[in-house]
């Protein structure tokens with residue numbers, strides 16, 4: 314683009330990137346500690362909650378600490394967990410397994426995390442936090458080696474990089490401290506980890522993709538509070554993953570499939586695994602007479618304690634899933650994300666009231682002393698044990714670690730590989746034939762993306778950028794069978810012209826649901842996900 318006008322700037326004590334549970338908890342805690350601290354929060358979704366996707370069973374521990382009177386304040390925690398079931402599936406049978414203690418949900422709530430975030434947003438605004446939804450933080454501002462805030466993306470730039478009639482220059486939001494709360498594989502957090510070497514000496518972060526559907530079912534089949542997890546079929550023993558199915562609210566089911574992105578077979582399609590799972594004789598009866606009403610997908614962290622990066626750098630810190638605090642055996646990361654935001658807020662409030670050190674190191678010290686660290690420490694070996702010993706070995710180890718060693722093993726298993734390094738070559742891997750969707754219980758990608766209400770301004774620069782335009786065909790297709798066409802849950806990547814012998818990759822960027830899987834799993838790391846124009850992406854309804 315020709316010479317750009319300077320950006321307007323606004324100054325705050327703290328800027329927060331991302332309006333998920335961690336960012337909103339940090340904002341609320343800062344204002345609780347001092348009404349004088351100026352706090353601004355930007356969210357790339359069209360509204361708070363629009364991009365939030367989670368199971369979601371909420372353990373209210375952090376919420377109890379943040380807003381002990383949440384019930385009086387009308388928090389949308391309306392479905393207490395009642396029944397926990399953990400099942401092992403074969404193709405035809407379902408066998409009940411003992412529910413591991415981490416998966417005991419007594420005292421927890423099945424929620425729409427999007428609605429919880431909408432409500433947290435209201436609490437934050439009532440305390441004086443300035444919230445700007447529809448604005449993507451596109452650039453980290455770094456001066457003299459210190460993060461001094463972020464810049465929101467320019468709006469109204471065309472595909473050709475030139476301003477359109479709707480052009481508006483981005484804003485600089487400057488702050489003494491900036492908190493990055495972008496969730497798993499945040500695009501700016503990724504840059505910060507590289508810029509400040511935050512991953513030095515840590516295990517690689519590992520991820521899973523979670524694909525979710527929301528169903529409305531007849532009242533007579535609904536059992537509010539029922540929580541069911543499965544493992545086994547349709548996955549093979551070398552692939553980590555399983556399903557969740559929660560009955561919540563008024564006749565709703567939240568169901569989904571989570572698959573570790575360290576999977577090896579390039580022919581595997583996480584989207585189709587979810588569709589297959591629903592056809593199991595035990596599972597399909599949950600959906601009888603029902604109707605699918607929403608769809609979405611999102612990556613989540615699975616690295617655990619060993620993969621937590623250094624949390625602070627001059628001018629700011631990473632909180633929530635931007636850093637990675639998911640407790641994998643518990644299948645929960647919301648409570649830890651919230652608590653990390655609160656601890657960062659406490660460290661920043663103290664720093665702002667004191668001598669304002671460039672790097673808010675007290676946050677990491679607080680986190681290491683908190684229940685988050687203790688909790689993640691006690692389960693740190695379980696997820697890597699599955700990568701090390703396979704499914705049955707992992708199950709056996711998990712039992713020993715939990716019941717005999719009680720999470721106090723004197724060793725730590727490490728993650729050896731990044732998820733993009735694990736794919737086999739396509740010729741060496743068994744093909745998987747997925748059944749065709751029936752349009753009633755099982756669906757295709759296009760009709761699924763349609764009910765994620767995803768929308769992007771079409772005339773804008775690509776947000777799925779390729780470092781080298783030749784690599785998708787020359788390497789990804791040739792060696793790995795074009796896995797992006799299968800791991801993307803939104804049908805964004807399509808290889809066309811294959812049969813004619815002139816293959817090329819078509820990128821349907823407007824379908825992107827911002828799950829970040831391509832940024833993680835692309836075997837050549839040729840795809841770089843950057844923020845599109847603010848307000849673009851999914852618009853998950855209340856209930857998701």
Ligand SMILES: Cc1cc2nc3c(=O)[nH]c(=O)nc-3n(C[C@H](O)[C@H](O)[C@H](O)COP(=O)(O)OP(=O)(O)OC[C@H]3O[C@@H](n4cnc5c(N)ncnc54)[C@H](O)[C@@H]3O)c2cc1C
Nearest residue numbers: 331333334335357367368370450496523633634645646647
């Ligand atoms: C399928 C699935 C099921 C899960 N089930 C559970 C469960 O049952 N219980 C549980 O406790 N946890 C569960 N989790 C994990 C839980 O959802 C996360 O741990 C939690 O949401 C993390 O909160 P966060 O605030 O760190 O990030 P997120 O919730 O990801 O929020 C990040 C926010 O930042 C915004 N953002 C990102 N980048 C930018 C940017 N550059 N500019 C502006 N805005 C930006 C995003 O749009 C988003 O709104 C699940 C996750 C998945 C994917």
Ligand code: SF4
Nearest residue numbers: 801825826828829831
């Ligand atoms: S393009 Fe990438 S981030 Fe977007 S939906 Fe597909 S895999 Fe997810």
